[in-house]
Amino acid sequence: MRGVTELMQLLTPDGHRITVVSRARTTELDGSPTAPGGSRSEPPPGAGLPAAGPDSGPGGGEPTIVDIDLPAYVADLTDDELFGLYRDMVLVRRMDEEATSLQRQGELGLWASLRGQEAAQVGSGRALGPDDMAFPSYREHGVAWCRGVDPAAVLAIFRGVNLGGWDPAGHGFALYSIVVGAQTLHATGYAMGMAQDRSPGAAIVYFGDGASSEGDVNEAFGWASVFAVPLVFFCQNNQWAISEPARRQSRTEIFHRAAGFGFPSVRVDGNDVLACLAVTRWALETARAGRGPVLVEAVTYRMGAHTTADDPTRYRSSAELEAWHRRDPLDRMRTHLAARGLLAQERDRRLALEADTFAHELRARCTAMPDPDPTSLFDHVQVTENGLVAAQRSAFAATLDPGET
Amino acid sequence: MTSGAVIAGEQAADVGGERTGEPAGPMPITLAKALNLGLRSAMAADPKVIVMGEDVGTLGGVFRVTDGLLKEFGEARVIDTPLAESAIVGTAIGLAMRGYRPVCEIQFDGFVYPAFDQIVSQLAKLHYRSAGRIRLPVTIRIPFGGGIGAVEHHSESPEAYFCHTAGLKVVACSNPADAHQMIQQAIRSDDPVIFLEPKRRYWEKAVVDPGSPGEPSPNATGGLHSSAVVRAGTDATLVGYGPTVRTCLDAAEVSAADDGRSLEVIDLRSLSPLDLEPVLASVRRTGRLVVVHEAPSNVSVSAEVAARVTEQAFYSLEAPVLRVTGFDTPYPPARLEDHYLPDVDRILDAVDRSFGY
Numbered sequence: 190m191r192g193v194t195e196l197m198q199l200l201t202p203d204g205h206r207i208t209v210v211s212r213a214r215t216t217e218l219d220g221s222p223t224a225p226g227g228s229r230s231e232p233p234p235g236a237g238l239p240a241a242g243p244d245s246g247p248g249g250g251e252p253t254i255v256d257i258d259l260p261a262y263v264a265d266l267t268d269d270e271l272f273g274l275y276r277d278m279v280l281v282r283r284m285d286e287e288a289t290s291l292q293r294q295g296e297l298g299l300w301a302s303l304r305g306q307e308a309a310q311v312g313s314g315r316a317l318g319p320d321d322m323a324f325p326s327y328r329e330h331g332v333a334w335c336r337g338v339d340p341a342a343v344l345a346i347f348r349g350v351n352l353g354g355w356d357p358a359g360h361g362f363a364l365y366s367i368v369v370g371a372q373t374l375h376a377t378g379y380a381m382g383m384a385q386d387r388s389p390g391a392a393i394v395y396f397g398d399g400a401s402s403e404g405d406v407n408e409a410f411g412w413a414s415v416f417a418v419p420l421v422f423f424c425q426n427n428q429w430a431i432s433e434p435a436r437r438q439s440r441t442e443i444f445h446r447a448a449g450f451g452f453p454s455v456r457v458d459g460n461d462v463l464a465c466l467a468v469t470r471w472a473l474e475t476a477r478a479g480r481g482p483v484l485v486e487a488v489t490y491r492m493g494a495h496t497t498a499d500d501p502t503r504y505r506s507s508a509e510l511e512a513w514h515r516r517d518p519l520d521r522m523r524t525h526l527a528a529r530g531l532l533a534q535e536r537d538r539r540l541a542l543e544a545d546t547f548a549h550e551l552r553a554r555c556t557a558m559p560d561p562d563p564t565s566l567f568d569h570v571q572v573t574e575n576g577l578v579a580a581q582r583s584a585f586a587a588t589l590d591p592g593e594t
Numbered sequence: 595m596t597s598g599a600v601i602a603g604e605q606a607a608d609v610g611g612e613r614t615g616e617p618a619g620p621m622p623i624t625l626a627k628a629l630n631l632g633l634r635s636a637m638a639a640d641p642k643v644i645v646m647g648e649d650v651g652t653l654g655g656v657f658r659v660t661d662g663l664l665k666e667f668g669e670a671r672v673i674d675t676p677l678a679e680s681a682i683v684g685t686a687i688g689l690a691m692r693g694y695r696p697v698c699e700i701q702f703d704g705f706v707y708p709a710f711d712q713i714v715s716q717l718a719k720l721h722y723r724s725a726g727r728i729r730l731p732v733t734i735r736i737p738f739g740g741g742i743g744a745v746e747h748h749s750e751s752p753e754a755y756f757c758h759t760a761g762l763k764v765v766a767c768s769n770p771a772d773a774h775q776m777i778q779q780a781i782r783s784d785d786p787v788i789f790l791e792p793k794r795r796y797w798e799k800a801v802v803d804p805g806s807p808g809e810p811s812p813n814a815t816g817g818l819h820s821s822a823v824v825r826a827g828t829d830a831t832l833v834g835y836g837p838t839v840r841t842c843l844d845a846a847e848v849s850a851a852d853d854g855r856s857l858e859v860i861d862l863r864s865l866s867p868l869d870l871e872p873v874l875a876s877v878r879r880t881g882r883l884v885v886v887h888e889a890p891s892n893v894s895v896s897a898e899v900a901a902r903v904t905e906q907a908f909y910s911l912e913a914p915v916l917r918v919t920g921f922d923t924p925y926p927p928a929r930l931e932d933h934y935l936p937d938v939d940r941i942l943d944a945v946d947r948s949f950g951y
Binding site for chain 1: 670675676678680681683684685686687688689690691692693694696708711712715716720721722723724725726727728729760761763783784785867868
């Protein structure tokens with residue numbers, strides 16, 4: 190799979206190689222993973238991770254280098270599966286563009302664009318298995334797609350017709366969490382339960398560079414570590430928390446923080462879908478094997494505004510945007526597929542058509558969503574009847590015009 | 595309530611029998627012990643019940659309410675947690691999503707605030723957010739109230755914050771028998787319950803049947819969320835909950851002896867939802883109502899009771915609804931707390947004022 194490893198840009202945005210760091214106490218981490226789907230492939234020259242220099246480890250403790258053979262984790266991918274990752278990213282971006290248009294046209298109240306983060310989300314999302322449970326923040330439309338959540342259900346939240354319209358247990362995908370970082374604790378508790386139930390799966394929780402400053406995230410780091418829960422912390426460092434740059438959140442690299450909590454971490458090029466898939470597969474394997482949590486920092490970029498209510502020209506330069514535009518995750522996968530001869534003109538044309546049809550149908554389904562029954566605002570306040578709410582519902586219902594309910 | 599039925603006979607044998615060295619039948623025990631036995635019954639009845647909190651395992655809790663549970667049920671079900679209140683509640687939410695029934699202990703009332711977001715924005719709202727798909731049967735036990743001479747943050751009454759939040763149930767026990775039953779009922783509830791324990795009453799004793807599986811108290815008609823008349827009377831109505839129920843009963847004794855007045859005392863037990871039918875029925879007979887709690891008066895449980903009674907029993911009232919509460923100050927240093935806490939004199943003064951209208 191030479192082509193695959195060639196694509197793996199194991200680089201930081203500044204051009205440095207990724208360093209993989211763990212603390213000495215995690216040396217039991219095995220450097221020879223079983224590649225998904227079969228035997229371990231021969232790593233091509235230079236494909237493994239380099240030994241980090243003396244300045245690459247975290248302060249305190251003795252850093253050890255975990256030599257993850259990343260290519261082995263994606264060696265099983267067939268040509269169709271490679272193209273499938275690209276298709277996922279194309280469709281998710283098309284959904285994102287359509288949702289942005291729908292917001293501009295008044296059909297959605299707000300939209301949080303994932304543009305630029307498709308590789309991090311599809312790569313990690315496709316690493317998940319049926320026994321795994323994902324806990325998203327509120328921008329994980331690409332992960333939702335990978336977990337089989339109806340994109341219209343995601344739009345419904347932003348249209349304001351419900352607060353979370355999918356079945357979390359059925360999809361292995363929790364509801365969106367708008368209070369940033371709160372979900373890391375839910376994932377930690379859920380993973381404790383998985384361990385207690387001897388589940389073969391693991392949990393993964395998504396959060397951002399901004400959330401990494403929240404107390405809940407740091408409590409989750411500590412808790413998950415001391416109880417060695419099967420959990421992958423997946424931080425999409427998209428460089429901006431609305432207007433605040435990542436350097437306002439932390440003076441250290443985010444992935445270095447795990448060392449202080451006593452568990453391994455890795456930083457990955459978040460715009461490389463294969464690298465994200467490989468790293469997440471490794472991290473999940475570590476977690477599922479009972480070795481405790483792993484932190485993955487996927488370095489990526491929020492190419493759009495924070496939400497449609499935001500104006501990023503007030504705080505970041507067009508030169509920065511342009512630099513990241515050159516690292517567009519979709520372009521990189523296109524280049525890779527083309528180099529491997531997997532992007533025939535006809536197939537590319539068919540995918541473009543599929544994306545347009547998908548967006549058209551999504552738009553139609555979105556605009557057809559009716560407002561909920563007014564009295565439904567009283568539904569599901571509690572499992573058991575609450576007399577106060579019941580009385581308010583009756584009084585409210587009596588004020589409605591016939592046909593309004 | 596869910597029907598997670600407890601098999602009373604066998605539970606009773608375990609709880610009160612050889613294993614714990616307790617006599618099996620009704621016996622006088624402290625409120626703390628009653629909670630302990632209730633927790634033990636709930637854990638024995640349902641393997642999904644997990645107790646978690648700071649010092650709840652090896653130590654048995656700073657008030658010993660979880661004493662012996664670690665030994666009996668093991669580390670997987672009695673978890674000494676890191677000192678992280680937000681995480682105690684946040685992970686309990688995740689455990690509940692996974693099918694567990696966590697019982698969290700917040701060590702003291704004043705330590706619940708770091709968990710406020712997880713309680714108010716997550717625990718309370720996930721059932722609603724998920725259109726009913728997610729149920730979070732989480733019980734959060736909080737020792738509350740003052741009167742033990744403690745340092746700051748150990749004597750507060752934060753109930754109004756939680757009563758104000760849709761999706762939470764808030765209850766307060768006042769005596770050992772109720773404590774034993776209500777903790778089991780709260781754990782069986784499929785809704786999150788804030789369970790307030792009157793810490794200065796932990797060591798007061800009353801007769802409890804340890805085999806009781808949490809059936810409604812003889813005084814309370816409708817289960818966990820029912821209030822109860824704990825002393826019948828005809829001249830005025832006193833309403834309290836948690837630690838002030840005992841104070842109200844003491845006031846009623848004194849009033850009967852000194853003034854010849856017959857005061858009815860009602861224990862609210864459930865602060866959200868409120869069960870005001872017994873209060874309204876009482877006020878319709880007595881025409882006078884005094885509500886008593888340790889929490890400050892501003893936007894408090896007594897404010898809600900006063901508003902609703904005024905709305906629903908206006909023509910029965912001979913006097914405005916009066917309140918005896920903690921002052922609208924921060925909780926004072928321990929040497930001043932006797933001035934802060936409602937006592938018999940302040941209650942009887944309010945009764946006098948009510949009769950003055």
